[in-house]
Structures are given as C-alpha cells and as structure tokens.
Amino acid sequence: MGQVGECRTVFRPIEPQPPPVAVIIILRESATEDQITHVVERVQSLGLQAHLSKGTYRTVIGVIGDEEQIRSAPLAAIPGVAEVVAVQPAFKLASRTAHPEPSVIEVGSGKNVARFGGGHVGMIAGPCAIESAERLDKIAGAIKKAGATVLRGGAYKPRTSPYAFQGMGEDGLKLLREIGDKHGLPVVTEAIDPRHVELVAEWADMIQLGARNMQNFVLLTEVGKTQKPVLMKRGMAATVKDLLMSAEYVLSQGNPNVVLCERGVKGFDNACRNMYDVCAIPQTHELSHLPIIVDPSHATGRPEMIPACALAGVAAGADGVHIEVHNCPEDALSDGPQALLPEQYAELAQQIRKVAEAVGKTI
Incomplete structure (x- = not known):
C-alpha cells in the first residue's frame, strides 16, 4: 500500500480584477480603420482605457475610467461613432445596483x-x-x-x-x-x-x-x-x-x-x-x-x-x-x-x- 499523502491547502493570490466598463462605443459599419484608430487614441488622450473588439459586422470599444469624465466627454461626436451606450445607470444612488433591497x-x-x-x-x-x-x-x-x-x-x-x-x-x-x-x-x-x-x-x-x-x-x-x-x-x-x-x-x-x-x-x-x-x-x-x-x-x-x-x-x-x-x-x-x-x-x-x-x- 502506498503511503497516504498529507492534505495541504494551497492559497493562491487573488488576481486583481479590471474595473468595470463604464460605456461601450458602437462604431458605424462604415467606420474606416483610420477612424477606429482615431477613436481609440481620442479615448486614451482623455486618460481613459479603450478595449477594442472587432466583430464580423460591428466594432465596439469598451471604455474604462472615471465615470464623471466619461459622462462629460463628447464621445458620440467622434467621427465613425454610431452610438455610446452606458453600462451603469447615471442614477447611481437611486439604482438597484447601489441598493438591491427596496427602501422603506x-x-x-x-x-x-x-x-x-x-x-x-x-x-x-x-x-x-x-x-x-x-x-x-x-x-x-x-x-x-x-x-x-x-x-x-x-x-x-x-x-x-x-x-x-x-x-x-x-x-x-x-x-x-x-x-x-x-x-x-x-x-x-x-x-x-x-x-x-x-x-x-x-x-x-x-x-x-x-x-x-x-x-x-x-x-x-x-x-x-x-x-x-x-x-x-x-x-x-x-x-x-x-x-x-x-x-x-x-x-x-x-x-x-x-x-x-x-x-x-x-x-x-x-x-x-x-x-x-x-x-x-x-x-x-x-x-x-x-x-x-x-x-x-x-x-x-x-x-x-x-x-x-x-x-x-x-x-x-x-x-x-x-x-x-x-x-x-x-x-x-x-x-x-x-x-x-x-x-x-x-x-x-x-x-x-x-x-x-x-x-x-x-x-
């Protein structure tokens, strides 16, 4: 019979999670590579993070950073942008996200x-x-x-x-x-x-x-x-x-x-x-x-x-x-x-x- 090994618990460090995406920029189907590059560069110039994702028909960019700065930035005005969609509601304190249980x-x-x-x-x-x-x-x-x-x-x-x-x-x-x-x-x-x-x-x-x-x-x-x-x-x-x-x-x-x-x-x-x-x-x-x-x-x-x-x-x-x-x-x-x-x-x-x-x- 083999010797029973000692049972040990291995603790692994928790990897830091990236901050949640604040808005998603949906680009037009007709957006050119130059326009896509410009949108990414423009987002980064505002001190925000841009995560590019290219699909078959659509290209989207997830934007991460300070919510107030994102909200005030005219992202929808950048050439090639079709729509800017907020992931989190602007009414943070009134939302279910902030307070899951109903208030009395x-x-x-x-x-x-x-x-x-x-x-x-x-x-x-x-x-x-x-x-x-x-x-x-x-x-x-x-x-x-x-x-x-x-x-x-x-x-x-x-x-x-x-x-x-x-x-x-x-x-x-x-x-x-x-x-x-x-x-x-x-x-x-x-x-x-x-x-x-x-x-x-x-x-x-x-x-x-x-x-x-x-x-x-x-x-x-x-x-x-x-x-x-x-x-x-x-x-x-x-x-x-x-x-x-x-x-x-x-x-x-x-x-x-x-x-x-x-x-x-x-x-x-x-x-x-x-x-x-x-x-x-x-x-x-x-x-x-x-x-x-x-x-x-x-x-x-x-x-x-x-x-x-x-x-x-x-x-x-x-x-x-x-x-x-x-x-x-x-x-x-x-x-x-x-x-x-x-x-x-x-x-x-x-x-x-x-x-x-x-x-x-x-x-």
Whole structure:
C-alpha cells in the first residue's frame, strides 16, 4: 500500500480584477480603420482605457475610467461613432445596483408614522389647497376614519394662471400642522421656491415636489439638504429615467428619503387630464429601490375614473396612493372637479386595502 499523502491547502493570490466598463462605443459599419484608430487614441488622450473588439459586422470599444469624465466627454461626436451606450445607470444612488433591497421610507414620528415601500402602502389624501381651518379639519377627520395615513394640502400653489388662487402661504402651513396633529396624521405639502424650503420643512413631515418642478434642479438640491422625506412627482413630459435622475439630485445631497409618484404624462388624447402610465410602476421597481406611489386624481382629472386607476396602480405594485378629497368640490379653490367626496374616498380605501392584501402588501 502506498503511503497516504498529507492534505495541504494551497492559497493562491487573488488576481486583481479590471474595473468595470463604464460605456461601450458602437462604431458605424462604415467606420474606416483610420477612424477606429482615431477613436481609440481620442479615448486614451482623455486618460481613459479603450478595449477594442472587432466583430464580423460591428466594432465596439469598451471604455474604462472615471465615470464623471466619461459622462462629460463628447464621445458620440467622434467621427465613425454610431452610438455610446452606458453600462451603469447615471442614477447611481437611486439604482438597484447601489441598493438591491427596496427602501422603506417613513413619514412622521412616534405612533403617527406612515410607511412607503418594502410591502407597505401609504395612503395620502386631502384637499388640493388649504382653504380654511374648519374645512381642512372636517376633511382630515373623514380621511383619517377612512384609513388615510398622511394628510396633504397645498399652502403654495403653482397655477397655470397668475390670477388663480395661489395658496395661503405660511398661514396655510401652520393650519396644516395644527390639523394634522389633531387627527394624528403626518402632513405633506409642496415647496415651489428654494426660498420657501426651510419654512416648509419647519412645518411639514414630507415635502412635495410637483410635476412642474421635477427638474427645478436648484429646488431639488435645497430640498435634499433638509433630510426631510420627499414626495417627487413625475414631470408632465418626463420619462421614468428622467424622474430617477431628478431623484438623484436629492439623494446626492445625503437625503435618502425619496418617494416617487406617477401622476400621468401628457398624451395626445384629451379624454383625461393626463395619460396614466401604470407601466411606470413595475418599470421603476426594476430600475430603482425607491418606492413609487400613484396619483390617479391628477392623472385622470375625472372622479369617476379615480377608483379604477387607483386599484390598477396598487395591483401593479404601487407603494401608495395619493388622492384629492374635498367635502364640497363645487366650492373648492383649486382642482375641485377632480376631488372625491369623503364618503367616496372611504369606499375606495376599503377596496384599496383588499387589493393590497391580495398582492401581499399592507396599509
């Protein structure tokens, strides 16, 4: 019999891995050898690495280096280049790559906390604009009883017409805070001016960035500095990736508490106020860890369509529902025609709860 050899573990040094490719340059089929050489030399002159790969029909160049420098370099303008494709999303902090698990955003404090994301469905409801203490009090009491978890109301209103009601300003903020505390509801309201951000953050639990201000980058930066939860609505002509890039502005300031909102985009059909993009819900979840809610009030502008669209959003995976509620829409100073009555909201809230449970979520 042979002697049994001694078992030994051999440790081999780990070879350093090359940094990931940041972009891929796809060259035109008609690109000449001189153009290909020029592209490689141009990439290298920028202090970047170029990895050439020639196929039967296409030639591609993988570019490695500092992402900011790559993003700012006009690579698509080099002769012979057909397309420049980013391998990593530009919205690094908002992406699933940076944060694989879904984020849970908490709004409020103590017992009065609303949660969005990670299986939680938040229920935001209230009038478009804060009009009076008495009216807001009645609406808040009704939505709280129905199951709402956050009270909304606009103190500053960005209106298409300069002659329309612009909101109560600071007085409205104080009323919103007072009524929210009375009924045990966190409050959300919109900031429309960088000069108002500090004041809004003082009174609100969550700061809304409306569709018109989704790409107001100065405002996004200021709101990001507050560390307050942010409700960011999709712009009227914005893609999902545009929305995520805007969220990146807030996240880049160290504020991780962003909740996205699908509220419809401009379409060619005037049957509804906007085109309600339910596909944006699963698409956002695929691309980002941030929660996304739906706003069927602004999406449709038609009360009779709000319930179906709200339920469709929750069935598609929405992390919350934002609905305008008013106890006398015909007297509303803003967006009365698209508001639900308190009793209509109560009925819808029960239906939302059932759909949420059916897809494994809780309110």
